[in-house]
Amino acid sequence: MEHAIEARALRKTYPADVRALDGLDFAVEPGTVFGLLGPNGAGKSTAVKILTTLSRADAGTASIAGHDVVAAADAVRRSIGVVAQKAGVDREATGRENLRLQGQMYGLRGRALEDRIDALLDRFGLTDAADRIGRTYSGGMQRRLDIAMALVHQPSVLFLDEPTTGLDPEVRADMWREIERLSTDQGITVLLTTHYLEEADRLAKQLAIVDRGKVVARGTPEELKADLRGDAVVVELEGAYDGEVTRALERVEGLREVTVEGTALRARSDDGARAVPHVLQALEAGGVRVASVTVARPSLDDVYLRYAGRTFDAAEKEENR
């Protein structure tokens, strides 16, 4: 089966030697929601810009529905809809006018275009606001208009670059339902980039975890989590300790992958509940003071830690520096 999206060994370096992509590789099956998960600065947006013909890779190839993004850019543009991080709504035009110009850029005209606009306004709950100017729209309304615009020409592949960043939790939940609807009802292939683990977990059928411009893990959210056998044990320490503290725990039976980051000590155990007393005992013997202990089923955060060698939060802070 032909892939809806294919990225092969994409590389891109920005001036001043900022390496955004370092051999990014992935493929997306038609009609599915594919998640690119990673912290800000991991290279997700750069990947979207290259796949949507906005930018060009220094090396590697990419194709959408079999069309090469460089050699057949026009065919790619006709197949895709793009919702970028910035809303891209013309604030001086009404919602209807925004949709009309968007359709015209794809060569849509007349009655067919007007009918399509009415249908999209209705579907995204914008009918009442259709003739109001964009600058009067709330953040959530702009996002909805943005998605409606991306769908005006009925694309087969939709790119959503951090679609829920900056939205209220309630609006975010609406957006999630909408994204689910797009792929299940209409068979649109969706590529979703996100730095929300919860969002990737809920929406993506397949995931690729991106760190420093590379895919470090891929699979369904369940597969990725299942790879991590056992529970996550997280101990919050009173004060920061160095690597020494991990040595005290290496003798505890059934405990693996012990790491410490600031005041958080993490480990993995086949039976978390049973490991806790032993962990506390070992720490006490080592003179380490403990603030709290939690045991949890594996999350995507744990997956990230396992493959990227740092927690999501730490990576996010590092990239934003």
Next chain:
Amino acid sequence: MTAAVHFARDSRDQTVRHVRAFLRQPWWIVVTLMQPIIWLLLFGALFEKVVDIPGFTGDNYLTFLAPGVVVMTALFSSGWAGMPVIEDLDRGVMDRMLVTPVRRGALIAGRIAQGALMLLIQSVIIVGLALAVGATFDGGVEGVLALFAVSILLGMIFGTLSIAMALIVRHEETLIAIVTGVTLPLTFLSTAFQQKDLLPGWMQTVADVNPVNWAVEAGREAVSAVPDWGFVASRAGFLAALTLVCGAFATRAFRAYQKSV
């Protein structure tokens, strides 16, 4: 469908966007007219006695100045054409358009067409005002229309250059510095305020290759009592050729922008 039809249709759609935005803020035209009105009234009064300088032909400085003010207005208004482009870049509107099949040239043509329409309105107002304060346009209506045409051509040149610079520098402050740094000297290195043979020698040389001066001289010639139409046509030809060169340059600036994102 041929590429030309595509381009024309895309350009028209973009023009509609910009003209509509302009019609929603019509007071903007008043703001942009402040400067030329000041030029006309203040400089008209300040240099009233220029006509007494030996060697100055004509006896009404306002009549001499008015075509220059029309051309200067075209230069100054169009110089800012890049500012809303930077806003489009910042808001993500430009990126959204660049991932559609829209012709890149049409994104420029739409803004230039709207700018030309605005210039036409401004020029009519300035000519009306000049007539009211005592300037004369001896060449009649066809002379004034020719003046509008060369002004608009000059506006198209600096409009496309401003858009190209906007795509390259992508920073409002930088664009403001460039536009101010270019438009003011070009105005004073032209015959907008002073007759050519009364300018210092080096200024005359610069004025000969200054597109602003081509428009000023052609416009002033066109509204004179007995215009030398051959001269007007030659300067209009230079301006038209330069418009095409600048249009091609601005379209290429999209590539520079896309390479950098």
